[in-house]
Amino acid sequence: MGASDGAKYAYIVARVRAMKGKLIPKDMYPKFLNMEIPEITRFIGESEYKKDVDELGKKYRGTDLFEHALNQNLALTYRKLIEVSQNEANFLITEYLRSFDIWNIKTILRGKISGASEEEILEDVVSAGQLRYRDLTELVKIGTVEGIIGALSGTPYYPALEGYKGDLAEIENALDKRYYAKRIEAATKTGNRLFLKFLRTEIDLKNLKMLFRMKRAGMEREDTLKNLIPGGMELKESDLGRLASMSFSEFVRALEEYSYWKAISDISGELTSLIHIETRLDKYGLMYASQISYYYPLSILPVLDYIVSKKIEVDNLRIIVRGKETKLPEDVIKAHLVM
Amino acid sequence: MVDPTQAGMVAVGAGLAVGLAGIGAGLGEQAIGAAAVGAMAEDEKFFGKGLLMTVIPESIVIFGLVVALILLFVF
Numbered sequence: 001m002g003a004s005d006g007a008k009y010a011y012i013v014a015r016v017r018a019m020k021g022k023l024i025p026k027d028m029y030p031k032f033l034n035m036e037i038p039e040i041t042r043f044i045g046e047s048e049y050k051k052d053v054d055e056l057g058k059k060y061r062g063t064d065l066f067e068h069a070l071n072q073n074l075a076l077t078y079r080k081l082i083e084v085s086q087n088e089a090n091f092l093i094t095e096y097l098r099s100f101d102i103w104n105i106k107t108i109l110r111g112k113i114s115g116a117s118e119e120e121i122l123e124d125v126v127s128a129g130q131l132r133y134r135d136l137t138e139l140v141k142i143g144t145v146e147g148i149i150g151a152l153s154g155t156p157y158y159p160a161l162e163g164y165k166g167d168l169a170e171i172e173n174a175l176d177k178r179y180y181a182k183r184i185e186a187a188t189k190t191g192n193r194l195f196l197k198f199l200r201t202e203i204d205l206k207n208l209k210m211l212f213r214m215k216r217a218g219m220e221r222e223d224t225l226k227n228l229i230p231g232g233m234e235l236k237e238s239d240l241g242r243l244a245s246m247s248f249s250e251f252v253r254a255l256e257e258y259s260y261w262k263a264i265s266d267i268s269g270e271l272t273s274l275i276h277i278e279t280r281l282d283k284y285g286l287m288y289a290s291q292i293s294y295y296y297p298l299s300i301l302p303v304l305d306y307i308v309s310k311k312i313e314v315d316n317l318r319i320i321v322r323g324k325e326t327k328l329p330e331d332v333i334k335a336h337l338v339m
Numbered sequence: 340m341v342d343p344t345q346a347g348m349v350a351v352g353a354g355l356a357v358g359l360a361g362i363g364a365g366l367g368e369q370a371i372g373a374a375a376v377g378a379m380a381e382d383e384k385f386f387g388k389g390l391l392m393t394v395i396p397e398s399i400v401i402f403g404l405v406v407a408l409i410l411l412f413v414f
Contacts, residue, residue: 010370010374015380
């Protein structure tokens with residue numbers, strides 16, 4: 001790595017490292033579990049989320065305020081990363097954050113199909129991708145799924161959506177596959193191997209979660225394979241085909257060959273709980289992002305590490321508040337937290 | 340009495356010592372300066388540390404300057 005290679009990432013990396021230092025420390029989460037919702041909201045209102053809580057405080061109350069403030073902060077933080085980065089870093093961050101476009105399109109379509117109100121759908125969108133909040137609001141106002149898909153016709157997501165024939169799961173899958181295929185294409189184009197490695201590990205973790213879910217549901221090999229995303233790091237297409245045809249117990253044993261096993265090995269006796277497995281895999285993803293960002297300090301990886309850490313912070317806070325609101329026992333909430 | 344050509348070469352050497360050391364320090368400071376400004380943009384408290392880190396490669400220029408002075412006044 002030459003001096004100029006280092007210099008081009010130095011600014012954005014120093015900035016995200018400083019931003020990461022401001023994230024809520026993980027020892028705060030157990031304390032949140034002992035607090036009431038107003039106390040947590042007050043704490044959040046005095047932290048990095050202050051501006052968002054103050055701004056939205058006039059419009060929303062209670063957990064709605066919390067939810068909107070978290071989403072707005074997440075979107076603005078990610079947008080800031082796009083604005084303060086340049087050249088290759090800017091391109092890769094923009095490409096990576098397109099996952100939020102996918103998330104938003106899925107949320108809107110799911111909301112429309114389940115008959116949720118416009119307000120309820122907007123509560124869950126995060127305008128961190130290329131589709132702005134204004135665009136998303138316009139999409140939510142459209143009454144039908146077909147209308148929404150038609151409105152997205154000028155976007156890169158349309159090819160995955162145009163085949164919609166009433167099966168939402170099918171286009172959701174197509175969206176995910178297209179997202180990763182396009183990101184791998186972008187990473188290959190820039191020649192950034194680290195970004196590619198990160199992306200392919202993310203695909204593996206996503207496929208593993210999907211495999212666990214589908215094995216639990218007892219799905220057939222062909223149906224399972226349709227839902228998996230090609231391009232993983234360790235779980236190549238041949239591995240996916242092999243794993244998809246196994247029974248649940250065989251599948252668990254076969255996982256011992258892969259490095260991801262260490263993420264779930266400590267709960268290998270109780271692999272029946274999907275919550276535990278998915279939380280462990282998310283934790284593995286978080287640890288992996290953090291570790292490799294230290295191996296390659298002047299690269300895109302510290303930025304991706306921050307993106308993952310920030311998303312997990314927001315998810316954890318949301319889990320705590322929603323869990324408390326629905327009066328879930330403390331240990332159940334704790335089992336969902338990634339820390 | 341120093342030969343004028345030799346004196347000229349000494350002066351060129353002194354110039355190169357300072358000039359090349361300056362270019363080297365500049366290249367070194369490129370990434371450090373960018374990182375310092377990035378950290379400071381997020382948190383002003385990094386000003387002191389950032390400034391300190393940025394000037395560390397400057398020591399190379401001092402070595403260059405010392406070599407130049409030796410060339411000009413001792414050699």
